[in-house]
Amino acid sequence: MKLVAWNVNSLKVRLPQLMDFLATRQPDVVCLQETKLTDDKFPTADIEAAGYRVAFVGQKTYNGVAIVSRSELTEIQLGIPGFEDEQKRMIAATVNGIRVVCVYCPNGQALDSDKYPYKLAWFDALTLWLKDELTRHSQLALLGDYNIAPDDRDVHDPELWKDGILVSPPERERFQTLLALGLKDSFRLFEQPEKVFSWWDYRMMGFRRNHGLRIDHILLTEPLAAACTSSTVDRDMRKLERPSDHAPVVAEISLVARESQKLDFPAR
């Protein structure tokens, strides 16, 4: 089972790339961020014609998230329960027994911006809800654009970014708090090359020079982490004409391993 998170930076502009991605990569689940579309403009027909189902929630100009899936989507949740928010940044659904949580976490803009405390509060609300959600779902995947580079290994030039937005200690603490819920960073389950990133600035030839950050992540609960066979970044999508500034991140789960896990360690 192939799970993907991709910040498309406008689904209107990137729809042809998404259609090509579905046809060539054959993913099972794709979590999209920054669709930037109101629900009445969402391209449901195109996605269904490609053999996928989709659940979405969006708004004009900013934010917007969606889950594209080969299999049925049930228990769809829009927004973080208990957290009042105009911004459409979270959608969750159950697919093949896996609770899929798709997030577009706030950017924060700058440490002295009003958007920064909002970012921290948003993560706290997400964590509080996930803690509850995890009591009901042993198989949960948290995918999306976290807008946090967890470690200096995830930053092209740690000195340049030191203590700035996306890497500040309070943000990194929020990421660690998610891991402390029992989630694993799928990318770090495997030996990886150095300087693998998921986002590169459009300016200054950021991609060509690999001046990037790893801020898009797929976190997995233990049963899914044990069944995870690979976690990679699909850099080829960043090489296309008119690319998103983010590349898709991909995790593969062995359904056979997942099933044997369930037999070996039944839910308590």
Add this chain to the structure above:
DNA sequence: ATGGCGCCACATTGGCGA
């Protein structure tokens, strides 16, 4: 290295992203 690029909207410039 202040910006640079790309996307969006009550647009032809400014806000925002990261």
